[in-house]
Amino acid sequence: xxxxxxxxxxxxxxxxxxxxxxxxxxxxxxxxxxxxxxxxxxxxxxxxxxxxxxxxxxxxxxxxxxxxxxxxxxxxxxxxxxxxxxxxxxxxxxxxxxxxxxxxxxxxxxxxxxxxxxxxxxxxxxxxxxxxxxxxxxxxxxxxxxxxxxxxxxxxxxxxxxxxxxxxxxxxxxxxxxxxxxxxxxxxxxxxxxxxxxxxxxxxxxxxxxxxxxxxxxxxxxxxxxxxxxxxxxxxxxxxxxxxxxxxxxxxxxxxxxxxxxxxxxxxxxxxxxxxxxxxxxxxxxxxxxxxxxxxxxxx
Numbered sequence: 001x002x003x004x005x006x007x008x009x010x011x012x013x014x015x016x017x018x019x020x021x022x023x024x025x026x027x028x029x030x031x032x033x034x035x036x037x038x039x040x041x042x043x044x045x046x047x048x049x050x051x052x053x054x055x056x057x058x059x060x061x062x063x064x065x066x067x068x069x070x071x072x073x074x075x076x077x078x079x080x081x082x083x084x085x086x087x088x089x090x091x092x093x094x095x096x097x098x099x100x101x102x103x104x105x106x107x108x109x110x111x112x113x114x115x116x117x118x119x120x121x122x123x124x125x126x127x128x129x130x131x132x133x134x135x136x137x138x139x140x141x142x143x144x145x146x147x148x149x150x151x152x153x154x155x156x157x158x159x160x161x162x163x164x165x166x167x168x169x170x171x172x173x174x175x176x177x178x179x180x181x182x183x184x185x186x187x188x189x190x191x192x193x194x195x196x197x198x199x200x201x202x203x204x205x206x207x208x209x210x211x212x213x214x215x216x217x218x219x220x221x222x223x224x225x226x227x228x229x230x231x232x233x234x235x236x237x238x239x240x241x242x243x244x245x246x247x248x249x250x251x252x253x254x255x256x257x258x259x260x261x262x263x264x265x266x267x268x269x270x271x272x273x274x275x276x277x278x279x280x281x282x283x284x285x286x287x288x289x290x291x292x293x294x295x296x297x298x299x300x
Contacts (some may be wrong), residue, residue, distance in 0.1 A: 001043055002079060002151035006033040008058070009040045014051040014213035015206070016044035023059025029127050032077035035086040037131075038108045039079045041119070045113050051213035051220060053112075055135055056119040056207060062144070063128030066158075068268055096251060097242035098157040102127065106159060107237075110228060113221040115212060119205040120183065127281075130159040136224060137189060139205045140183030141198035145182035149282050151190055153259045153296050154273040155250045160243030164236055165191045177216040180281060243264050255297030 001009070007272075008019040018040045020027040030097070037055070044053045057063060083091035088104040088246045109116055120136040124146045132138055148157055162171035174181070183195040196204045212220070217257075250256070262271040269283070276284030277291050284291070 002036075002039055002189035004036045004040065005077075006030065007036045007040060009043065011044075011047065011050060013210075014049065015072065015209050016040075016047065016050040016053045018044070018053060018055050019065060020057040022063075023057075025067065026061040026064035026123060027057045027059065027128070028069075029062045029131065030067045031080050031085050034105060034131075035077045035081075038086050041109055041112055046283075048106065048217070051114065051215070051217055052209045053114055053116045054119055054209050055116055055131075056202075056205070057121070059122075061122030062118075062120040062124040063131065064123050065126030065128050065150070068263075083198040096248035099155075100241075101191045102130060102158045103240050103244055106130060106250070109134045113224070114217065115220055117205060117209050117212075117226055118194075119201060120144050120146075121201055123147075123180075125180075129130060131163060133159070133161040133165060133191070136194050137208070138186075139194050139196070139201065140186060140206060141201050142182065142184045142195045143198060144183035144195075145180040146183070146186050147282070148174060148178040149276055149279075150177045151175060152279065153255075155256070156247045158247055159240055160246075161240070164231065164239070168220075177279075179279065193290075255295075259295045 006022055008021050010017050018037060020033065020037070022028060027114060041053065047082045079087070079284040081087045081091070083094060086105045087102050087107070088101065092101045115137065116136045117139060117291070118132040120132055120138060120140040121144055122141070124132055124144060126148050128168060129146055129148060151157060157175055160175065162175045166174060166189045173179070181189065183192060186192040187195045192202065194208070259271060259275065262274050272283035272291035273286055274293060276282040277289035277293050278284065283289060
């Protein structure tokens with residue numbers, strides 16, 4: 001088995017645990033971390049003793065999303081291959097291929113023979129929501145905060161999952177504004193299976209996973225495949241693929257340069273405060289965030 005630097009992997013009877021392990025960075029997703037998660041998923045799939053996989057995270061948050069610093073572009077993982085991205089069978093050459101790589105990577109979990117249960121606490125933002133969504137089940141802390149703030153100034157969602165896992169009204173709200181929604185409300189919206197007090201999250205998730213693990217591996221595989229194929233018949237693969245193309249186009253709009261300029265001139269943290277300032281949440285909650293800034297592209 002490969003040695004991992006940004007995740008933990010362990011088994012306990014019929015369960016395999018994959019733990020995002022960058023708590024000091026709120027488990028922001030680097031390419032190395034993403035590659036290691038997918039490798040560990042395949043390791044668990046290969047282990048005949050494992051029936052169910054639990055994806056969880058160290059520290060106070062599941063994931064703050066993709067690492068927007070240089071760390072996302074790191075090329076240090078042996079698992080990342082030629083491109084420095086998780087291996088999806090292509091190096092994704094050319095500009096504006098990020099969203100395509102994201103979706104193709106996440107299909108690995110979708111096609112996995114074994115069910116994956118995401119255990120979510122704290123913040124689950126942007127790319128963190130995409131990773132959690134492609135899992136088969138989501139169990140969340142009641143006070144978890146799930147959101148997609150990049151749509152406020154950066155690009156559309158990399159993986160346009162909301163129309164598939166939320167009501168039409170909530171799907172639009174989440175994809176247009178990116179506000180955080182509590183774990184409790186995400187159950188109501190249809191995205192999460194259960195919301196429990198955060199102190200009970202680990203125990204509840206384990207009981208849920210162990211109950212499912214009484215079923216033999218092949219039966220679980222065929223049940224998962226049967227459900228997946230229904231979504232695919234309805235067009236989820238084509239829908240998510242078309243979403244990646246629109247994400248690429250959205251990155252070329254005139255106001256997108258405002259975000260890039262602020263990152264380059266002021267630094268990432270200041271740019272995030274600018275992005276979230278009028279919304280007064282996430283980085284916009286800081287006292288230094290510009291609460292009354294002009295709309296992007298209208299202040300220069």
